[in-house]
Amino acid sequence: MxxxxxxxxRRRLGHRSVVTTxxxxxxxxxxxxxxxxALVPGGWDLPVDVVDETAAVA
Incomplete structure (x- = not known):
């Protein structure tokens, strides 16, 4: 393209202004x-390595 x-x-939608688009x-x-x-399961937790890094920062 x-x-x-x-x-x-903008042109395909017929808008006069890009702001509208x-x-x-x-x-x-x-x-x-x-x-x-909404697609993330309710019981989803961060991977252990991410949790460890988060604890180290805090």
Whole structure:
């Protein structure tokens, strides 16, 4: 793809302003993060080596 991808999306969505497109993209990024977090199992813990590093920093 050549050019500015943000401008390409803006044109496809029919937005006059890139600011409007950014609002939609920001919302999608938040939704993606919420979806990823919802897929993390409830009993998930940090790996032992990460927990050890965290304890050493504290």
């Amino acid at each position: 050549f050019g500015d991808p943000l401008d390409w999306v 950014l609002v939609y993209l920001h919302t999608l990024a938040e939704l993606e993060m919420e979806t990823r977090m």
